[in-house]
Amino acid sequence: MNKESKIYIAGHRGMVGSAVWRVLRNLGYTNLIGKTSSELDLRNELSVDEFISMEKPAIIIDAAARVGGIVANNKFPYQFLIENMRIQNNLIQSAHENNVDKFIFLGSSCIYPKMAPQPLKEEYLLTDTLEPTNESYAIAKISGVKLCQAIRNQYGKDFVSLMPTNLYGSFDNFDYETSHVLPAMLRKFHEAKINNNAPVTLWGSGRPMREFLLVDDMAKAVVFAIENKLPEYLYNIGSSMEISIKELAETIQKVVKHQGEIIWDDSKPDGTPRKLMDNSKMNNLGWKAEVDLTTGIKMTYDWFLENIDKIRKVKLD
Numbered sequence: 418m419n420k421e422s423k424i425y426i427a428g429h430r431g432m433v434g435s436a437v438w439r440v441l442r443n444l445g446y447t448n449l450i451g452k453t454s455s456e457l458d459l460r461n462e463l464s465v466d467e468f469i470s471m472e473k474p475a476i477i478i479d480a481a482a483r484v485g486g487i488v489a490n491n492k493f494p495y496q497f498l499i500e501n502m503r504i505q506n507n508l509i510q511s512a513h514e515n516n517v518d519k520f521i522f523l524g525s526s527c528i529y530p531k532m533a534p535q536p537l538k539e540e541y542l543l544t545d546t547l548e549p550t551n552e553s554y555a556i557a558k559i560s561g562v563k564l565c566q567a568i569r570n571q572y573g574k575d576f577v578s579l580m581p582t583n584l585y586g587s588f589d590n591f592d593y594e595t596s597h598v599l600p601a602m603l604r605k606f607h608e609a610k611i612n613n614n615a616p617v618t619l620w621g622s623g624r625p626m627r628e629f630l631l632v633d634d635m636a637k638a639v640v641f642a643i644e645n646k647l648p649e650y651l652y653n654i655g656s657s658m659e660i661s662i663k664e665l666a667e668t669i670q671k672v673v674k675h676q677g678e679i680i681w682d683d684s685k686p687d688g689t690p691r692k693l694m695d696n697s698k699m700n701n702l703g704w705k706a707e708v709d710l711t712t713g714i715k716m717t718y719d720w721f722l723e724n725i726d727k728i729r730k731v732k733l734d
């Protein structure tokens with residue numbers, strides 16, 4: 418690979434895709450290509466194949482997916498399963514048939530069984546049943562991992578899957594209906610602050626333990642996978658920094674400078690008590706998260722304040 422290699426970033430306007438684009442540009446990669454979903458619907462096999470066979474990228478990063486929180490996952494299991502499978506199948510098949518040198522598939526930690534031991538190791542994949550609330554999404558992602566692994570094993574190609582922990586950062590989704598916990602909290606504290614430091618009510622007890630990674634660090638893991646041939650088919654990508662939801666809320670409150678009360682509504686469910694990835698495989702190869710959580714939240718809040726009028730509304734159906 419060199420800095421002129423053609424790299425197609427599928428989903429380049431999303432949180433992960435745009436971070437990968439930004440980091441590659443900053444490193445001097447000059448030949449990046451991307452298409453919005455209205456220019457190229459990745460669910461359409463013919464259009465995808467036409468695009469890949471015309472452009473012949475050397476590398477494809479698959480950061481395109483239908484993503485969403487628990488509400489969206491629960492309400493639209495059919496769409497989460499079929500759309501994600503179509504998007505990834507079209508990209509992976511086309512990459513294989515057009516002899517793309519490297520394919521990087523992005524999944525999520527929800528591919529691991531609900532009751533798997535913590536921290537989650539790559540080898541726990543398919544050892545037990547999944548968390549039912551996002552089963553469709555997880556099954557789609559597992560099938561993407563397996564498709565890349567099959568091509569890797571059968572044809573010796575450099576197709577690899579990276580499973581990030583909870584990500585946050587610039588271009589995150591701050592729409593309450595579909596967002597993840599960190600951006601939703603950040604927006605809540607901000608709105609409460611400007612509303613005379615009104616109290617903020619949060620779901621659950623605050624006790625669950627979680628791991629978060631700034632999306633810029635995730636993008637650097639993708640660059641690491643571009644610049645190195647990784648020896649295995651699947652890698653966890655996380656910060657290995659564990660924090661309770663309560664500590665997360667207090668950190669965000671401090672960054673936002675909200676001075677009101679936090680109310681924990683423990684009539685609402687807590688979710689899994691602990692979710693932490695074992696990132697030692699990727700760490701041992703040389704990639705490590707660089708940005709601590711408080712710094713990352715500050716960066717995200719700055720981005721939020723600068724882009725508050727452009728906060729996206731994510732459609733649910």
Ligand SMILES: NC(=O)c1ccc[n+]([C@@H]2O[C@H](COP(=O)([O-])OP(=O)(O)OC[C@H]3O[C@@H](n4cnc5c(N)ncnc54)[C@H](OP(=O)(O)O)[C@@H]3O)[C@@H](O)[C@H]2O)c1
Nearest residue numbers: 428430431432433453454458459480481482524525581584
């Ligand atoms: N966010 C997280 O915390 C997190 C954690 C772990 C893993 N990941 C993984 O990282 C990947 C990217 O997530 P993200 O958070 O960056 O999501 P995102 O911000 O919602 O971006 C998703 C991108 O996918 C594109 N897309 C969706 N459907 C498409 C279609 N039919 N045709 C073409 N493009 C389509 C969208 O393109 P347009 O903007 O052009 O519509 C969008 O840019 C996903 O695979 C996700 O599983 C994310």
